[in-house]
Amino acid sequence: MKKNIYYSLLISAMVSVSAAEETRQVDKHEHGVGELNIAIEGNAIDFEFFIPGADIVGFEYEAKTESDIALVNAALEKFENFDNIFSLPESSNCNLVNSEIGINQDDDHDEHDDHDEHDDHDEHDDHDEHDEHDEEAHNEFVVHYSFNCGNIKEIDRISFPYFTTFPNSGELEVQFVSEIGSTSFEVEGDEPFIDLKGKI
Numbered sequence: 001m002k003k004n005i006y007y008s009l010l011i012s013a014m015v016s017v018s019a020a021e022e023t024r025q026v027d028k029h030e031h032g033v034g035e036l037n038i039a040i041e042g043n044a045i046d047f048e049f050f051i052p053g054a055d056i057v058g059f060e061y062e063a064k065t066e067s068d069i070a071l072v073n074a075a076l077e078k079f080e081n082f083d084n085i086f087s088l089p090e091s092s093n094c095n096l097v098n099s100e101i102g103i104n105q106d107d108d109h110d111e112h113d114d115h116d117e118h119d120d121h122d123e124h125d126d127h128d129e130h131d132e133h134d135e136e137a138h139n140e141f142v143v144h145y146s147f148n149c150g151n152i153k154e155i156d157r158i159s160f161p162y163f164t165t166f167p168n169s170g171e172l173e174v175q176f177v178s179e180i181g182s183t184s185f186e187v188e189g190d191e192p193f194i195d196l197k198g199k200i
């Protein structure tokens, strides 16, 4: 069973994540690998991040102590300003129209009540490495940003200050889709950008 938790100090930034995300299996993620979906349609560009808590604050249990809650809130505040996470070319004239910042918490205690999720592991032979984490909690930062752009075709590169904002971060696996087609990138801190020339 999954539940979404939100931290009271940043209530204003918090919104519900969709039902589809609630069924996402947080414990299947790989620490050190954040996922980013970028979609361009018309003049709109959307960013959707799913990043293990380990990559952001260094832990994934539900923050309960003051110091842990402070770490989580500091991270949420950084996400509130997308300039900390990525940057778009100024000439594209993109304006943020919506953002949603939250945490999807997979509660470890539920595993002791029922063993449903062990059936899931059997179906995925390639996820052996996660078995050792069965008794741990997992969570993800789930963050959406939507922009409208005056000159969306001017987006030839997206840079990711994300890697310096969050020193625990690993790589970002980027799935990019536009009306031209789709492509993917693996981005790391030593080359923190993607080149989109000819892809929009």
Ligand SMILES: [Zn+2]
Pocket: 026, 027, 029, 031, 052, 053, 054, 060, 137, 138, 139
């Ligand atoms: Zn995890």
